[in-house]
Amino acid sequence: MTRTVYYTATSLDGFIATADHSLDWLLSRQTDADGPMGYDGFIAGVGAVAMGATTYLWVREHEPEWTPERPTWVFTHRDLPLLPGVDLRLTAEDPARVHADMVAAAAGRDVWIVGGGDLAGQFADRGLLDDVVVGIAPVTLGGGAPLLPRRVELAVQEVARNGELVAVRYTVERSPAPA
Secondary structure, eight states: OOOEEEEEEEETTSEEEOTTOOOHHHHTSOOOTTSTTOHHHHHHTEEEEEEEHHHHHHHHHHOTTOOOSSOEEEEOSSOOOOOTTSOEEEEOSOHHHHHHHHHHHHTTSEEEEEEOHHHHHHHHHTTOOOEEEEEEESOOOSSSEESOSSOOOEEEEEEEEETTEEEEEEEEOOOOOOO
């Protein structure tokens, strides 16, 4: 069954990037991609990807050779440069209108909300976010891009240590339907 998962890392004080979009605080951490809740195991189960424009531009700037290996939707209102020969879709649509296409493209695997926190929150607002998997780094940033800039009720499903990070898997708590 396809699940929509926000898989990310955060500082102890709840930021996924500094105010100037730096991830140096995270990239300097020791982790095991094959370890508990590690990237390799996670990405093997991903069939489609969603990201915001800021994440897309950051990846293109810091990893110029990157090309998506899965169908990827970039949520943006800007005209961004596309990569030739890959399944990359720019959309300004509401996540609720695009989600079914993403699930179909995932072909039974998961949909990964790469970033940022507001995009993950938009999926949560519409009842489309199933899981949050987060590696918590032993650093505080004091400000920056928040992990999830709205209230989302979560239930802890799993906790593990992966190198310097504490990894936690949460499921999103759904509000009961009104009677």
